[in-house]
Amino acid sequence: MQRATLLPYVMILPSVALAIWIIGYPIYDVAHTSLHDVNRFGQVREFAGIANFAALWADPIAIASFWRTLIWTVAVVGGTIVVSVPIALMLDDDFIGQGLARVIVMLPWAVSLAMTAIVWRWTLNGQYGMLNATLFNLGLLDGPVEWLATAEVAFPVMIAIGILVSIPFTVTVFLGGLASLPRDIFEAARIDGATAWQRFTQLTLPLLRPFINIAIVLNIIYVFNSFPIIWVLTQGDPANSTDILVTYLYKLAFRYGRLDVAAAMSLVMFAALLAFTIVYAWMVMRGRQAEAAET
Amino acid sequence: MSRLQKSAVYWLCLSPLAVVILLPYAVMLSTALKPRAEVLSFPPTWIGSELRFANFAEMWASTGFGPSLAASLIVSAAATVVCLLVAIPAAYALARLRFRGRTLYAQLLLITQMLSPIVLVIGIFRLMAAMGLVDQLWALVLTYGAFNLAFAVWMLQSYFSTIPKELEEAAWIDGATGLQSLTLVFLPMALPAVAVTSIFVFIYSWNEFVLALTLMRSPDKFTLPLKIFSLVGGAYRIDWEYVMAATFLASVPVAIVFSWLQRYLVRGLSVGSVK
Numbered sequence: 001m002q003r004a005t006l007l008p009y010v011m012i013l014p015s016v017a018l019a020i021w022i023i024g025y026p027i028y029d030v031a032h033t034s035l036h037d038v039n040r041f042g043q044v045r046e047f048a049g050i051a052n053f054a055a056l057w058a059d060p061i062a063i064a065s066f067w068r069t070l071i072w073t074v075a076v077v078g079g080t081i082v083v084s085v086p087i088a089l090m091l092d093d094d095f096i097g098q099g100l101a102r103v104i105v106m107l108p109w110a111v112s113l114a115m116t117a118i119v120w121r122w123t124l125n126g127q128y129g130m131l132n133a134t135l136f137n138l139g140l141l142d143g144p145v146e147w148l149a150t151a152e153v154a155f156p157v158m159i160a161i162g163i164l165v166s167i168p169f170t171v172t173v174f175l176g177g178l179a180s181l182p183r184d185i186f187e188a189a190r191i192d193g194a195t196a197w198q199r200f201t202q203l204t205l206p207l208l209r210p211f212i213n214i215a216i217v218l219n220i221i222y223v224f225n226s227f228p229i230i231w232v233l234t235q236g237d238p239a240n241s242t243d244i245l246v247t248y249l250y251k252l253a254f255r256y257g258r259l260d261v262a263a264a265m266s267l268v269m270f271a272a273l274l275a276f277t278i279v280y281a282w283m284v285m286r287g288r289q290a291e292a293a294e295t
Numbered sequence: 296m297s298r299l300q301k302s303a304v305y306w307l308c309l310s311p312l313a314v315v316i317l318l319p320y321a322v323m324l325s326t327a328l329k330p331r332a333e334v335l336s337f338p339p340t341w342i343g344s345e346l347r348f349a350n351f352a353e354m355w356a357s358t359g360f361g362p363s364l365a366a367s368l369i370v371s372a373a374a375t376v377v378c379l380l381v382a383i384p385a386a387y388a389l390a391r392l393r394f395r396g397r398t399l400y401a402q403l404l405l406i407t408q409m410l411s412p413i414v415l416v417i418g419i420f421r422l423m424a425a426m427g428l429v430d431q432l433w434a435l436v437l438t439y440g441a442f443n444l445a446f447a448v449w450m451l452q453s454y455f456s457t458i459p460k461e462l463e464e465a466a467w468i469d470g471a472t473g474l475q476s477l478t479l480v481f482l483p484m485a486l487p488a489v490a491v492t493s494i495f496v497f498i499y500s501w502n503e504f505v506l507a508l509t510l511m512r513s514p515d516k517f518t519l520p521l522k523i524f525s526l527v528g529g530a531y532r533i534d535w536e537y538v539m540a541a542t543f544l545a546s547v548p549v550a551i552v553f554s555w556l557q558r559y560l561v562r563g564l565s566v567g568s569v570k
Contacts, residue, residue, distance in 0.1 A: 005394075007388075007392065007473075008388040008392040008393075008394035008397075009394065009396075010384075011384035011385060011387060011388035011392075012384070012385045012388050012389075012400055014380070014381040014384065014385070015381045015382060015384075015385040015404075015444055015448065016400070016403070018377075018381050018437075018440065018441050018444060019403065019404075019407050019441060019444060021437075021441070022419070022422075022437050022438055022440075022441035022442075023407050023410060023415065023441055023442070025418070025422055026415040026417075026418025026419045026421070026422055027410075027415065027418060028418075029417075029418035029421050029422060030415060030417055030418040033417065033418070033421070042421070042424075083312075086308070087309070087312070090305045090308065090309065093301075093305070094298075095298065095301055095302040095305045095306075096298065096299070096302035097302065097306065101305070101306070101309055101313075102557070102558075103554040103557070104309075104312075104313050104316055104317065105309070105312065105313075105316070106553070106554065106557040107316050107317075107550060107553075107554065108316055109553065109557070110498065110546075110549055110550040110552075110553030110554065110557075111502070111546045111549070111550055112501070112502030112503075112504060112519075112520040112545075112546065113502070113504065114502075114504035114520040114521075114523070114524055115502075115519075115520055115523060115542050115545060115546050116319065118523055118524065118527055118538065118542060119319040119322060119323055119539070119542055120319060121527065122322065122326065122535055122538070122539065123318065123319060123322045127337055128334065128335055128336075128337065128339050128535075129339070130318075130321075130322050130325065130339055130341065131318075133338050133339045133340070136338070164315060164316065167312070168557075172557070221409055221411075222411075225411035225413050225414065227413050227504070227505050228504045228505070228520075231504075232524060232527075246413045246414075249413070249416075250413070250416065250505075253416070253417050253420075254509065259417060262417055263417050263418075266414050266415065266416075266417055266418075269414050270410070270414050270415075273409055273410060273414065274406070274409075276409070277405060277406060277409040280405075280409070281402065281405060
C-alpha cells in the first residue's frame, strides 16, 4: 500500500526536478536581479528597491517598444485568426489535392524561424532580392523598394511574415476543433434548408468558438515572445524603431550591459504572461465544464 | 457545385498563401545554385547561367557546416532523450494513476509551457554561467529538454490513456512485476506515441535560436540556425549562395519529416491541450 501511494510521486519527481532546476530557478534569479544593482560585469551588488523598474518606466525606448509590441501582437494574432478560419474550413473539406494543400500550409512550422527570417531577408533585399525582381517583372513595381530600411515599411513586412509562420499552428488547432464537431447537426441544417453562409455563421463559428479562443490566447503568448523574425531582419533597428519588448530586452541585457533593468523588464513580461496563462487555464476549464454538461 | 469545381475554387483561394509559403524555397534553391558572380548581379534572375551544385561542397568546406551539423544532431538527440526519459513516467502517472496534487502538477506544467526562453533568458544565462555550462552543449540539452517537458507529457498522456489498462492487468495476473508489465507490455504499445513525440522535440531543438545565440560562444559549437545567422550577421561580405545552400540543407530534411508527421499533431493537440 505504501508503495502504491508513493509511486505516482516517484514518477513525476524527475520532471518536477528538471522544471524547477531549469525554469523555476531562473524565475527566482530574474526576480532577485531585478531588485538589485548589477555592474557591467554581471555581478549583483546592493539592493536597489524598485529603481530598475523606475529606470524602465523612464526609458522612452522601452515605452515605445511596449506600444510596438501591442501593435505587433494584435496585428499578427488578429491577422492569423482571420486568415486561418477559412483555410481550416477548406482543409477540413474533401477536395482534390487536400493532402498536398495541408502539407503546404503546415510547411512554415517545420522550419526554424531564424532560417525563415534569413531567407526572407535575402528575398527582400532591395537590389538583388527576388521579390523586387518578380514584382517588377509582373509590372507591379516601378523601381526597387528597400523593404527593410525604414520602420514604416519593415514593420508591416515583419507582421506579414509573423502571420505566415503563425498560420500552421492556428490551422492545426482549428482542424482539431472541426474534427470534433458533430456532423449530424450540419446534415440536419442542410436538410432544413440552411444556406452554406447560415451554416457557417449559425453553427460552425459558435461551435468553433472555444477553439478560436484558445488559439487567440496561445498565439498572443507565442507572438508576444517572438524574437527571431525581428532580430534577424532588422535587430530592432534602424535606431530601435522596430524593437519590440523581447528584442529590446535582449539588447539591454547582452549589448548595453544593463542586466538589472533587463531583469525588471523580464519580470513585468512574466507577470503579463502569467495573467494570460490564467485566462487560458480558465478557458480550458470552462470548456471542459461545458463538455461535461453536454454529455 | 461539383467536386472538381469546388477543388478549383479552393486551390484558387489557397494559391496566394501557397505562393508566399513556397517562395522562400524557390529563392533558396535559385540562389544556392547560382555562380557567385551572378548572385550579386542586377537585375537578379531566377535561374543562373549554370546550375552550380559545387556551391554546396564549397559551402560545407568554408563555413564549418560539418561541426555545426554535428552539434545540432548531438544537442537535438540528447535533448530528446533527456526530455522523454523524464516525460514518460510523468505521462504514465497522469494517464494511469490517481494521486493528490495531480491538478497542481498539471498547472505547473502549464506554466512551464507558457514561459518562453526569451523571458527567462537572463536567469538561464546566469544559471548556466554559475554551473560553468556556458559554451557547453549540455546547456542547450538541459534547457531544450525542460522547455519541451509540458508538450511531451501532454502528447504522451493523451496517447497513453487510449491504451487499454486490461493488458497490463493481465500481465500482473500472469505474475509479471509492475516494472515488467511496464517495459514488456505497456511501452511496446506506446512506442508509436513515443516516436512521434520524440520527433517533435527533436525538431524544436533543431530549430531553436534564442538560447543557442545566448549560451554558445565558439563557432564550432554553434547549432545550425546560429551558424547560418552568424554567416549573415556582422560579416562585411555575405556569401548569399553559401547561406542559401546551408539553409536549404538545414531545413529541407526536417521539413520533409515534419510534413509526413503533421497529421499526428492535429490529433495530439486536440486531445492534449484542448480536452
